[in-house]
Amino acid sequence: MSNNLLKGKKGIIFGALNEHSLAWKTAVKCHEQGASIVLTNAPIAMRFGEINQLGEQINAPIIPADVTNMEDIENLITKSMEHFGGKIDFILHSVGMSINVRKGNVYSNLNHEWMLKTLDISAVSLHRVCQVAYEKDAMNDWGSIVALSYIAAQRVFPDYNEMADAKALLESIARSFGYHFGVRNKVRVNTISQSPTMTTAGSGVKGFDGFLVYADKMSPLGNASADSCADYCVSMFSDLSRYVTMQNLFHDGGFSFTGVSHGVIDMMKEM
Numbered sequence: 001m002s003n004n005l006l007k008g009k010k011g012i013i014f015g016a017l018n019e020h021s022l023a024w025k026t027a028v029k030c031h032e033q034g035a036s037i038v039l040t041n042a043p044i045a046m047r048f049g050e051i052n053q054l055g056e057q058i059n060a061p062i063i064p065a066d067v068t069n070m071e072d073i074e075n076l077i078t079k080s081m082e083h084f085g086g087k088i089d090f091i092l093h094s095v096g097m098s099i100n101v102r103k104g105n106v107y108s109n110l111n112h113e114w115m116l117k118t119l120d121i122s123a124v125s126l127h128r129v130c131q132v133a134y135e136k137d138a139m140n141d142w143g144s145i146v147a148l149s150y151i152a153a154q155r156v157f158p159d160y161n162e163m164a165d166a167k168a169l170l171e172s173i174a175r176s177f178g179y180h181f182g183v184r185n186k187v188r189v190n191t192i193s194q195s196p197t198m199t200t201a202g203s204g205v206k207g208f209d210g211f212l213v214y215a216d217k218m219s220p221l222g223n224a225s226a227d228s229c230a231d232y233c234v235s236m237f238s239d240l241s242r243y244v245t246m247q248n249l250f251h252d253g254g255f256s257f258t259g260v261s262h263g264v265i266d267m268m269k270e271m
């Protein structure tokens, strides 16, 4: 159902890899709500080809960009403005990757070159995107930038590994850039801290299946789905959230503020 919440708005969406991706769902919903979209992902992700289907479905061009490469991001912002014929209203940063997690290195035994790569891809990239958009004066006033985070930025989830540090940095960058972008352009910058969700990135975390069930039982509303995450992103890109900035917004069915739940106690009794 469309309320045309994003009618006439133009946005760049990073990170749609396949139909499970949070970015994919968000792109579809933004399109339904009347937005024009540019899709982007790492050149290597293009090889899988699925993003082309999404591009056709929502009539969006795809401009490859590795988020660790400043030239790629500059090209992306410039080409997007050319495509839109003007400035940008919203950006979704939905990017995360850890080689240490992929290789099964535990937190107490990390490869630090890879750790720096994780921080670069998953967190510093938000700064790059914001900085390029800021320098090129690419955002319309009252625009909105959202990055996706996870509660491991605040609390320990041992197998989330170094991604926890990346998310803490990501949330800090959103706060800090939110200040500068807010003062100059009334642009808001926030992170949405999403429930665990079965996606390619999510399922790379050790023990993810069990954790998904635990989080669902712990959350009074249950885990927030990818579709509802997309809805929340739409609301953050709309004009209905214009004074929300520099926040980390939990979108987790109440998980973050629940100490223990009857669902978890019952689960323990059954074990």
Ligand SMILES: NC(=O)c1ccc[n+]([C@@H]2O[C@H](COP(=O)([O-])OP(=O)(O)OC[C@H]3O[C@@H](n4cnc5c(N)ncnc54)[C@H](O)[C@@H]3O)[C@@H](O)[C@H]2O)c1
Residues within 6 Å of the ligand: 014, 015, 016, 017, 018, 020, 021, 022, 023, 041, 042, 045, 065, 066, 067, 068, 093, 094, 095, 096, 097, 121, 148, 149, 150, 193, 194, 195, 196, 197, 198, 199, 200, 201, 202, 203
């Ligand atoms: N799935 C979850 O449980 C969950 C929960 C909270 C937050 N998040 C966050 O949501 C975001 C999206 O993840 P997802 O779960 O949809 O998984 P996903 O695997 O579908 O998306 C991750 C994306 O990052 C892209 N990417 C990786 N390296 C890149 C690079 N160098 N340049 C450009 N793009 C690159 C990948 O191609 C992919 O499209 C991530 O930031 C993730 O940490 C996910």
